[in-house]
Amino acid sequence: MGAIGATRAEAEAEVGKTEMKVTTTGTQPAPEAAAAADGRPAKTLETRGVNLFYGEFHAVEDVTLTVEPNKVTALIGSSGCGKTTFLRSLNRMHELTTSARVEGEITLDGQDIYGRAVDPVQVRRLVGMVFQSPNPFPTMSIYDNVAAGLNLNAGRVKKTEKDAIVERSLRGAHLWEEVKDRLDKPGSGLSGGQQQRLCIARAIAVEPEVLLMDEPCSALDPVATLAIEDLIGELKSKFTIAIVTHNMQQASRASDITAFFNLEQTGKPGRLIEIGPTEKIFTSPAQQATEDYVSGRFG
C-alpha cells in the first residue's frame, strides 16, 4: 500500500487496477463513466465498518458508505451526530485530536489510508479539506494563500508555473476577477464569502483527488452561499466531493447523493441511517427517521 506515497502520475496509473475491482464488486459506476466530459476521473472513497472514538466516547458507529467519484455527496443530520467527525476521519484529520481513535477500513481507490506504512501527510495531499469558517493564513497575501500548499510542501515550483497554478485555482474558485489586482494584499481583507472561496482555491491548488467540505457556507450570507454552491457543482467535474451541511435546501440543490446520519439519543454514537440518490432521500426515503428529518418533523 505504499502507492499512497507515490507521485500523481503513478497514482493515476493505479486507477486501472481499481476499475477491475469496481466492476467485479459492481456496487458503483466505473470512474471514467462518471467523469464529466471536460473533467478528469477522480477517486472513490469507501468506508467499511468505521467506528470513531474520542477517548472512551464512541462518536460514530459502524459507517459503511461510498463517496463516489465526480459526484457531490452530502452528509446531513442533526447536530452532534458525528457528520463532521466522520468527514475528518476521511483525510486523517480526526486523529489530530488528542485521544481520538479510528476503527474500521477507509480506502481511497482501494488503498487503505490507515495502513501502517501510509503517511497521513500524503493522504491529506490527496484528500483536501475546506473548513466551516474561512481560515486564510493571516500572515500571507492572497497570492501566497493560494500558493501555500505549493510553498509549504517543500518541492521547488518555478515562479511562472506557480503564477499559472494560482490563476487557475482562483479562476476555479470564481475569485480571480475580484482579486486579480490585489494579489499582494492580505487575504484577511476579503469579505467572508470571498475568504471562503480563497480557501477553496487554496485547497484545489494542490490538485487533490477528493475535496471534503465541512459546512462551508454556515458563516456566509445567501448570496455568497449561492456562489459557493454553483462552484461546488462545477468542481465535481474534477474532484470527488463530500460536503457536510445543516442546510437541507443546500443538500437538495448541490448534491447528487445524500447520506443521512442520526443518533438515537445524546451520548449514544451517531450512525448512518440511509444513503441514496439525493432525489430519492428527499422524496421517498426508505427510513421513517429520514423522512421525519427531511420534512422538518424531526424531534
Added chain:
Amino acid sequence: MNPTLESGVLPDWSTYGVVAASAVLAAALLLAAGAFSVALLLILTVLVAMVVTYTWSRRVEGPRRAKDRLVTLAIVAAFGLALIPLLSLIFEVAKRGIPGLSIEFLTESARGQIGGGGAAHALVGTLVITGVAALISIPVGLMAAIYLTEYGGGRLGRALTFFVDVMTGIPSIVAGLFAYALFALFLGPGIRLGVMGSVALSVLMIPIVIRTSEEVLKIVPNHLREASYALGTPKWRTITKVVLPTAFAGLITGMMIAVARIIGETAPLLVTTGVVDSINSNPFSGRMQNLAVYAYSEYRTPGVFKQASYDRAWAAALTLIVIVMVLNLVARLIYRRYRTEIR
C-alpha cells in the same frame, strides 16, 4: 404611564468639582489642625471626594451609579498611587544622572584615570554579556516553548513546565554562583569571564522566554494549523511557515521583555564577570565590566573626587534605564508593524 427610562443624573462637572472642593476642604482641615503636608492632603482629598461623591450620587442617581462612581474614584486613586514611585524614580535618576552624562562618559573607559574617565567599558560589557545571554536563551527557550505547545502534553511536557516554574523562582545570585561553580570546575577557581555572566543570565532568562513564547504560541488558533495540515503540509513546516509567522510580533515582544528583565542584573555578574577598568569586548577572555556593577562599585568605592564618582554611578543607572526603555519602544514598534489579526 410607562416607567420612564430617565432618572436623576449628576451634572457633567460633578467629578472635577467634587475633587476640587474636596481638596479645598481637606487643605482647610489640615491647616486648622496645623498638620499640613502634601501626602496627607492627597490622602484626605481622595477620602473626602469618595464620601461626597457617594452620598450625592446616591441621593440623585440611586445606589448602582453611586457605587460605580465610588469604585471609579478608588481605582483612579490607586492608579495614581502606583504611578508615584515610578515617576519619582525616573525623575530622581534623570536629575542626578544627567550631570554625569557626557560624550566622554560614553566613549572612554576608566583605564589609567584617577577619579575620572568614562563608562564605555561597562556599556560594551553590558551589551556583549546581554547579547550572548540572549543568543543562548532565545533558541533554547523558543524551542522548548514550541515543544510544549505543539508536541508536549505527555510526562516530559509536564516535567518541563514544572521545572520552568521552579527556574522562574531562582534567586539571581544563585544563578551567578551556579555559573561560577560550573566554570570553576573546568577552568579553576578565581576565573572571571564575560561568558560566565551570560550563562548566569541565561539561567534567569530561559524560563521567561519559555513562558512568554508559550503563551503567545497558544493563542495561534488551531484552525490555522488544521488548514495547513489539510493541504498535506508536514508538521514541522506547519510550525515554521504558519504558526511562528502568525505569532511573530508576540514572540519578539516576549523576547524584548526577557532581555529588559535581565539587562539590569547585578548580583550574578558581580561573582562571574568581575570588575575591570578597561574595555573588553571578548566574552571568552578576561574580566568584563557592565553598567549595573559599574554603578555599584562607583558608589561603594568612590575615587578621590567623591561627587564625580557618585555622578558617574547615577549616569550609569540612567543609561541602563534608557537602554531598557529603548528596547521596550522597539518591541512596541515591531509589535505594531507585524501583528496579525487573529480571530
